[in-house]
Amino acid sequence: VVHNHDDLKMRTSFPSSKPTIRDIADKAGVSIATVSYVVNGNGSVSAEIRKKVKQIAEDLGYQQNRAARAMKLGRSEVLGLVIPNLENPFFASLSQAVLLAAESHHYQVFFVGTEGSHETQKTALHRLAQQGVDGVILFPVDESEAIGSYSLGIPLVVLDRELEALDLVQAEYYKGGRLIAEHLLQLGHVRFGLLEGPRNVSNSRDRSLGFVEAIQPHGQLVWRETHPYTLALTHTAKSLLVQVKQMGVTAIVCGNDLIAMGVMQYLQIEKIRVPDDVSVVGFDDISFAHMMTPSLTTIKMPVIGMATAAVDLLAHRINEGWQQLEHQRIILDVKLIVRNSSAPPISR
């Protein structure tokens, strides 16, 4: 359906194009330098002229051209943020946190989603570099490609994943895996199913490793299956879930909350009760995790800390000369959040 807004008439006058400092200078009878001083609040300008210029700028609806400014200055005061998938609420929280952290450094953030493809990620990074951002925070789709080789010419901080020769900000995934194992063992679970995240992602491998090592020697890993970080379950995953009871599996450990939510829903369909028949544990603590019924036991990621660390690191590297500094790795703590999806196994 398409209507024309017949009743909406143009009522503003249309400047043929955006006003520049030149326009303001002409109108105020001063030089463009003076206007620039006023706009940026430096230089010494008499109160009178300052006021006049400000007024005219206001009247004209002047907007500073940041591209021109950046060109002159050699920096844009803009950061790029590259995220694999906007639809995962975890990334939404993280992005939000990055935005906030960047603000306190007076950086603006440009934001790109790569939807899990290397190709998109690569072009996104290049586009950002071409656009002149001062630095990039990258949450890589995975680790199968050496990002360093893209050689953007600008500093790059990597979140969450292991990549050579770059600054890194991570969480203690291994410990997260251990915490889950310890929690479940303590509840009395012995036989586990593991629905882990993609293998080509170190955080996923670390989570699994922590878990698998920590259930030794008493726990048994009955099955272990790789699964994408999505709500929709794979066929294999479903077939494993249907038989949990037959296999005596009493706890299912998932690579992230999305998988866990998929699992819980599927179990409900199959009339397998959580946590009575089987406990389910996630990873990330997205906001939906505590809204599930039952609410999801999971690992809380240090989202704010990661964002802050990444921005701080990046800002530092931008200002201190990014090539000279040692590469840093910052690792942040995770926390176990016990909710209702985990409980002692009901002995039969």
Added chain:
Amino acid sequence: VVHNHDDLKMRTSFPSSKPTIRDIADKAGVSIATVSYVVNGNGSVSAEIRKKVKQIAEDLGYQQNRAARAMKLGRSEVLGLVIPNLENPFFASLSQAVLLAAESHHYQVFFVGTEGSHETQKTALHRLAQQGVDGVILFPVDESEAIGSYSLGIPLVVLDRELEALDLVQAEYYKGGRLIAEHLLQLGHVRFGLLEGPRNVSNSRDRSLGFVEAIQPHGQLVWRETHPYTLALTHTAKSLLVQVKQMGVTAIVCGNDLIAMGVMQYLQIEKIRVPDDVSVVGFDDISFAHMMTPSLTTIKMPVIGMATAAVDLLAHRINEGWQQLEHQRIILDVKLIVRNSSAPPISR
């Protein structure tokens, strides 16, 4: 925990700054014009030189400076997208769709979240304009401020909300409300509770209006309460929910899926069964809606269509001179998705 990556040595040579066409021209022994022709694939350049220049650009890791290009060209081929809240999955889907649509027009998208504040929205819009984007797609936080008065100097398309003197892309919210009413009436419901979205948002008002009008004359609106578009329920909402049975309410209509999810979780806590005791309906059809137990009956928004329409409209306005065109309003169809959270009321 902070480590230095002692083992990671610098192994690349560091160009003191990013290479420009000047650098390439010098190295190739040609003029910068020729390099520009090669880079942009126009002009007439001999195959030999073209090849040579390309090679050198590659070797130097040349990245076109889009800010300079934009300055010269008067357009950046970048669009801005302003979204009120990244954490609502509906916006994630929408953003994703906008990204895709923009790509087909060879536009890049810069992406800003405003977290529901007018102040942030205003600065976001200005920043985008200053940064030189060619146009903006805005999903306003609400309609209480006249966006037009920001006078950005660039075309602006508004998604989903009613704002004067601008191009609009919307969905048939009113019809969505009606569909819900008809569905529930058909199931045999008579007494309803309405947990509607904020009043200062037209889409919310339209949803409610459609519903309220369509339950006439047989349906009864037992209570009606305004609620923010969030998972977390207000105190009032909870108090209304606890008494649904006493009040004989058999169906609760929610302003969006987030509210509906909050409602379903709270009902579960209160041992009020969905849909046996009470039916629940949402609006948006976010991906989590069908993952709930029971899965959520809701209205599917034309996300792809909205994104495509918005980008098309914006691109058209950018290219055809944005001030001259009539303002357009595009309204897209919505669909009822019946799932398991709605069922006939159990007669007592």
Added chain:
DNA sequence: ATGAAAGCGCTAACAT
């Protein structure tokens, strides 16, 4: 206190 002017990297009209 104010202004003139150079130059950031690029494109394209206009030479040659």
Added chain:
DNA sequence: ATGTTAGCGCTTTCAT
């Protein structure tokens, strides 16, 4: 086919 050059809007040094 290739080169010269003006100028996009801005900041800032260096004059005055």
